[in-house]
Amino acid sequence: MRRTIKGKLTFSVICIVVASILLTSLGIASVAGRNMISDQTGVLELNSARYAEEINTWIESEKMLAEGTAASVAAVESIESDFLQSVVDSHAAGREELLNLYCGTPDGRFIQSNREAGIPEGFNPVERGWYIQASAQKGTIVTDPYLDGITGQMCATIATPVLIGGEVAAVIGLDVTMTTVSDLTDNINYTEGAYGFLVDGSGNYVTHPNKAYAPRVMDADTVAVTAVADVLPEVAEMLSDGTEVRQITDYDGVSCYFSLTQVKGSDWMLGVVVPAANVTSSLRAMAVVAVLIALVIMALVAVFMSVLIGKMLAPVQVLKQFASGDFSENAVVEKGIPAQYKDETEQIETATLGVKRQIRGIILNTKQEAENIETIAERTSGEMTQLNQDISGITDTIGHVMKQTT
8 A cells, every 4th residue: 555656645644643633632631631630639638638627626626625624723713622623523524535634733733533543653743744845835735646555545635724823823634535536537538549647746657547557555664656757758758848749659559649737736747648540540531532532533534535635646547547658548557556666656757757758759750750851842842843844845835836736
C-alpha cells in the first residue's frame, strides 16, 4: 500500500491526524489530571480539617468542664477542702468519659472526685506537669495523650488554674479517656481505603490502624510509643514544615496522599490518608475513554481519507496510461506496480521520461520531414514554372498551326 501515491498520502494524513489527536488528548488529560488531583487533595484537606474540628469540639467541651469547675471555686474565693470536694463531685457527676476530676492546691492538698483512685505516698500535685504548666501559663492546657497503666486506656489531662485576685489559688485538672477521639479516627472512611491517625505534640502515634504503632504497656513503669520519624520520616517532615498534603508511600507499601491538620487548643495533629489509587483510578478511566475515542476517530478518519484520496487520485490511472505511451481509447493499464520500481511515483516518472523521449523524437523527425518537404516544394515550384513556359510555347505553336491550317 505504501508503494502507491494513494497509500502514501493516506498514511501521511492518518499519521498527522493521529499525532494531532494524541497531542490533544495528552494536553487535555494533563490539564484534567492536575485539576482532578487538585480537587481530590482539596477534598482530603477539607475532610482532615472537618475531623480535626470534631476533635477540637470534644476538647473544648472538656475544657469547659475544667474551666467551669475553676470558675465555681473562684466565684466563692475559697479553697477549703470540703468546699473543693463538693465542687469536683458536682461537676464530675454523669460524665462517663471522665476518669477523675481533681483539684490541687499550693499547699499540696489533692481533692478528687474518684474516691477509688489511690493517691501514691508522697504525692504532691504541685510537682506534677499539669499543675506546673497550668500555673505557668495561667490558662487551660491539654497534655499529650498517654496510656493509663491502671485502666489500659488512652487518656489525656486538661488543667486550668483557679485565679483569685490574679494569683493561682489552685489548679483544676481532669483525666478523660480518648474513646471519643479513637472512635472518630477509627471511623474516618469517607472514601474507600481512607483512614485517620493522631499524633501527639512529641511526634508519637496516639491512634493508628496499624496496632503496632499504638502505645502499649511494657511493664508497670514503662509505656512504649512509636515515633512517626522512625517509621515514616516524610510524614515527620510534614509535621515540622507544616506541609498540608503530600504523596508518600505508606507503611504497607501503598502510595497514598497524606493530609495533616493541627487540632486547635492542643499540640495534637490529625492525619487523614487516602490511597493515591482513588485519585489515579479516575485518571485511568478517563485515559481509557480518551484512547477508545481516539481509536474510533482514527478508524473513521482512515476509512474516510482512503475513500476521499482514492477519488481525488483517480486521474493518476489516466496519467499512467499516458506515461505508458498507449494513446488508444481503450488502453488497459496494469494497476499493479512492477517489481523493478520502488513505488508508483518512480514508475510514473520513468514512464513519463520514456514518453518524453518518444515525443521529442517525433518532433525532431517531423521537423526534418518539414525541411525535406520545403526543399521538394521549392524544386517543384521551379519545375512548375518551366512547365508553364512549355505549356505557353505549346499554346503558341497550336495557334500558329491553326492559322496555317486555316
